[in-house]
Amino acid sequence: MIEDDGRRGRAVGRPRSFPISLQSMQPTLTITTEPLDDLRRKFVLDREIAPRSARKFRDGDDVADVPVAAAVLAVPGVCEVVVAGGAVTVVQDGSCSWAGLEPQVRYALERAAAVPAVVASTSATDDDDEMYDVVQDLFRVEINPAVAQHGGRVDLLDVQDGTVVVRMMGGCQGCGMATVTLRQGIEATLKRRLPAVKGVKDVTDHSSGANPYFSASTK
Amino acid sequence: MRLLLLIPTSSYRTEAFVEAARRLGVDLTVASELDSTLATAGDPGLLTLEFGDLAAAVEAAVRFAATHPLHGVVGVDDGTVVVAARIADALGLPHHSPDAAAAAGSKYRQRAILGQAGVPVPDFRRISIDDDPVALAGSLAFPVVLKPLHLSASRGVMRADSAEEFTRAHARLLAILREPDVRTTDDAKHFLVESFVAGPEYALEGLVVAGQLHQLALFDKPDPLDGPFFEETIYTTPSRASADVQKALLECAARAVAALGLTHGPVHVELRHNDAGPWLVELAARSIGGRCARALRFGPSGDVSLEDIVIGAALSRIDVPPQRESEASGVMMVPIPQPGWLSRVEGVERALAVPRVRSVEITVHPGQSLRTLPEESRYLGFITAAGESPDRVEAALRAAHQELRVVMGRD
Numbered sequence: 001m002i003e004d005d006g007r008r009g010r011a012v013g014r015p016r017s018f019p020i021s022l023q024s025m026q027p028t029l030t031i032t033t034e035p036l037d038d039l040r041r042k043f044v045l046d047r048e049i050a051p052r053s054a055r056k057f058r059d060g061d062d063v064a065d066v067p068v069a070a071a072v073l074a075v076p077g078v079c080e081v082v083v084a085g086g087a088v089t090v091v092q093d094g095s096c097s098w099a100g101l102e103p104q105v106r107y108a109l110e111r112a113a114a115v116p117a118v119v120a121s122t123s124a125t126d127d128d129d130e131m132y133d134v135v136q137d138l139f140r141v142e143i144n145p146a147v148a149q150h151g152g153r154v155d156l157l158d159v160q161d162g163t164v165v166v167r168m169m170g171g172c173q174g175c176g177m178a179t180v181t182l183r184q185g186i187e188a189t190l191k192r193r194l195p196a197v198k199g200v201k202d203v204t205d206h207s208s209g210a211n212p213y214f215s216a217s218t219k
Numbered sequence: 220m221r222l223l224l225l226i227p228t229s230s231y232r233t234e235a236f237v238e239a240a241r242r243l244g245v246d247l248t249v250a251s252e253l254d255s256t257l258a259t260a261g262d263p264g265l266l267t268l269e270f271g272d273l274a275a276a277v278e279a280a281v282r283f284a285a286t287h288p289l290h291g292v293v294g295v296d297d298g299t300v301v302v303a304a305r306i307a308d309a310l311g312l313p314h315h316s317p318d319a320a321a322a323a324g325s326k327y328r329q330r331a332i333l334g335q336a337g338v339p340v341p342d343f344r345r346i347s348i349d350d351d352p353v354a355l356a357g358s359l360a361f362p363v364v365l366k367p368l369h370l371s372a373s374r375g376v377m378r379a380d381s382a383e384e385f386t387r388a389h390a391r392l393l394a395i396l397r398e399p400d401v402r403t404t405d406d407a408k409h410f411l412v413e414s415f416v417a418g419p420e421y422a423l424e425g426l427v428v429a430g431q432l433h434q435l436a437l438f439d440k441p442d443p444l445d446g447p448f449f450e451e452t453i454y455t456t457p458s459r460a461s462a463d464v465q466k467a468l469l470e471c472a473a474r475a476v477a478a479l480g481l482t483h484g485p486v487h488v489e490l491r492h493n494d495a496g497p498w499l500v501e502l503a504a505r506s507i508g509g510r511c512a513r514a515l516r517f518g519p520s521g522d523v524s525l526e527d528i529v530i531g532a533a534l535s536r537i538d539v540p541p542q543r544e545s546e547a548s549g550v551m552m553v554p555i556p557q558p559g560w561l562s563r564v565e566g567v568e569r570a571l572a573v574p575r576v577r578s579v580e581i582t583v584h585p586g587q588s589l590r591t592l593p594e595e596s597r598y599l600g601f602i603t604a605a606g607e608s609p610d611r612v613e614a615a616l617r618a619a620h621q622e623l624r625v626v627m628g629r630d
Contacts, residue, residue: 146256174584179234180226180249183241184264185257207567210585216231217597 029110033102039094043105045086049113054084071112075104076149100148107145128159134194135164142193143186147172150213154186162198164190174209176216178202220290220534221246221263223280223306225299227270228253231509231582232295232526239526245534248287250280263287270302280306291533297324297371300484300505313535315427315504319480323504326368326411329479336478338471339498343413348396352389355412356382362415364446365392368406371508374596378415378446388447395594418493420444420500422454423472424507424515424525425486426532426540432473432486433540435528436515437465438549441613448592453616454511455549455609464492471497479504485529510580510601514550517541546605549612551620553581553599559627560588564599569622575606575615579623589627599625 030046049068057063058080063070072081072090078101080091090105092098139156147154151171158165166186172178187200206212222245226233240247249255250266258265266283268276280289292312294303300315301324307314315323322328327345334340341364346355365388367375375395379385396407422438438454458465472488485506491498506512506529517523521544531537561583570579581600583589589597604615 143257149256152256176230176233177226177228177251177255179237180251180255180265181257183237184247184249185255188262188264189257207581208585212584214228215584215587215597216233216582217229 029113031106031109035098036089040089040091041098041102041105043088043090043109045088045109045113047113048085049109050083050085050088052085054082056080056082068109068112071108072105075101075108077101078105103145103148107142110141128161131162131164131194131196132156132159135159135190135197138190138193143189146185147181150175151211152181152213154181157203160201162196164197164200166200166202166204168202168204168206171211171213172209173204174206174212174215176212176214178204178206178212221248221287222291222293222530222534223248223250223266223284223289223303225250225268225270225292225294225303225306227251227296227299230295232512235510235512235524235526236293236295236530239524239530243527243530245530248283248289268302270298273302273305276302277305277309281309284310291530291535293529293533294505296505296508297369297503300324300503304504313483313533315481315484319482320504322479323481323486323502324369325406326366326501327409329502330411330413333475333478333499333502336474338475338478339496341413341416341498341500343411345409346412347409348393348407352386353382355389356385359385359412360414361385362446363412364415364449365389366411366413367392367396367401368409368411370395370401370596371503372596372598373449373451373592375410375593376449377593378449384447391593415446416491416493416498416500417445418491418498419460421458421460421468421490421492422507423468423486423488423490425472425476425488426528426537427476427481427483427486428532428538428540430477430482432469432476434469434472435517435525435540436543437468439609450554450592451552452554453549453551453613454514455547455612455616456514456543457547457609459609460492464497467497468492471499472502475499475502484532485525509552509598510582510603511550511552513578513601514548514603514605516544516548516605518544521546544605547607547609547612548577548603548605549609549616550604551602551616553602553620553623555583555589555591555595555597555599556625557627558590561585561599562626562628565624565626566622570602570619573604573615573619573622575604575611576619577603577605579619 032044034042057069069081069083077092077096079093082089136156153169155167182202190197224236228251248266250268252270254267255265268279292303292307294300301320304314304317304320308317322332330340330343362380365377375392377388379388401407420440424435426433436456437458438456439458442452468490487503487507489501512525515525518541523541528540563585564581567579579602602616602619604612606612
């Protein structure tokens with residue numbers, strides 16, 4: 001049982017007051033989107049990540065020298081990408097909803113743009129409220145777009161004495177590999193990005209999962 | 220120290236092994252046959268290996284080990300044990316040898332080797348799926364058991380007491396061997412027919428260290444396994460068999476381990492015993508499957524799990540495994556009562572409240588389509604219990620099972 005002590009539901013954009021060591025002086029990436037039609041959406045970045053002359057890439061093209069095109073075409077459902085400076089137009093094959101696809105494309109763009117993660121120094125705060133903000137950003141930017149590929153979602157519930165409390169939903173709930181996602185994925189990522197994290201506690205009722213991505217069936 | 224753990228995405232063992240590694244403070248790399256969504260380039264904690272392509276899997280693991288040195292390899296099921304053996308061999312790590320693991324993983328090869336070594340095994344024949352079942356039935360001495368070469372959890376295993384029953388079972392087995400997850404393997408082109416051995420069945424959980432078999436637990440299987448299907452339900456330990464029978468079972472298992480050349484790692488051995496003595500029914504070069512390991516606790520405080528022992532042995536931290544806790548314990552593999560889709564399971568809290576019950580886990584999910592034996596390979600769930608005697612443990616397991624109400628829909 002998690003008690004409500006008012007630490008959750010904080011407004012977006014709450015200023016961070018604890019000591020943070022950024023690995024780079026670059027601010028986090030801002031991306032705005034413009035729907036063009038049902039299958040096309042334009043992602044406009046706050047910086048240029050490719051040459052300004054527009055280039056179109058489709059599945060199967062050689063994209064070795066265009067990391068951003070490679071990253072976005074690797075997202076399931078994307079069949080074409082047009083890259084020009086700081087604008088990336090994504091064409092999907094109609095098999096996905098943009099609600100599920102857009103976070104994955106954003107994640108791919110952020111990775112391709114080599115956006116530095118916000119990392120607290122090892123001597124940084126042990127304040128749970130402040131750690132919550134950072135962890136929430138990591139869930140939004142990195143963790144949930146990744147687990148969304150398997151139809152999953154991980155909700156951040158609380159941070160208690162450096163332990164991050166989560167609930168796994170969708171394809172993660174009841175999944176036979178949920179522990180691997182939790183320990184080798186989420187916990188490892190959080191500890192890498194934020195060394196003050198002591199661990200992750202999963203409070204999910206996995207027995208109620210109705211659509212796990214992987215089901216146990218073999219001895 | 221870094222451990223490479225090979226876990227298929229369909230395994231029941233994932234949580235137990237991952238949490239054991241965490242408890243032991245071992246750096247862990249989990250390898251599965253499909254990508255994890257959170258794997259990143261250079262990530263030491265996650266690896267994708269093609270379990271179906273041994274050469275590729277070994278090459279990828281060796282490449283990984285060049286930048287992340289490994290100190291142990293564990294495969295959790297029949298398939299990954301063979302892969303783990305090859306990887307360990309390539310890296311000079313302690314494990315059953317590749318030949319021994321492969322022999323143990325093939326029911327036919329296993330019986331051939333054990334039979335030649337004088338280990339008592341049922342009479343057996345390997346039959347092609349193209350052989351005429353009617354002609355075949357005319358040559359058999361009944362009762363017999365039909366058995367796929369490489370499936371587990373008694374999937375596809377059927378008893379036939381007559382030619383007519385044999386041809387019906389034959390048709391049913393061929394249908395199973397044609398299922399998508401089975402038909403692509405070479406072993407799907409043959410099956411075993413062996414003589415039925417009467418008598419109570421037992422399961423011996425062991426650890427082999429430097430070629431010596433250490434018994435971790437000997438389970439009774441109190442429900443008779445006489446067919447036509449061989450659905451395992453209850454395991455209890457310590458065994459209620461006489462000291463002479465227990466000694467004979469352990470000696471038979473040790474002979475089998477030696478004959479197969481198994482030298483380092485877990486084994487799970489199924490045996491029967493009758494007036495003729497012990498019989499080796501099946502030997503797996505891995506630890507007990509499903510969630511059954513939860514019934515076993517080791518060490519003076521009972522805080523050492525079977526997975527702790529398997530990992531410890533893989534990392535050469537264990538020469539002699541700890542003793543099992545002093546309490547009797549057991550597990551029930553809850554059977555699927557009928558085909559259909561699962562609506563819900565009621566009564567889990569009531570089952571948990573039964574004295575001596577330790578855990579009740581339902582491992583299928585609402586909405587899942589289920590079959591029964593011999594087509595099915597999974598269980599509804601697992602119940603574990605512990606108490607002052609195996610009789611009390613068995614009673615607790617049955618009482619807990621009675622509290623469960625399984626509500627099924629229709630396909």
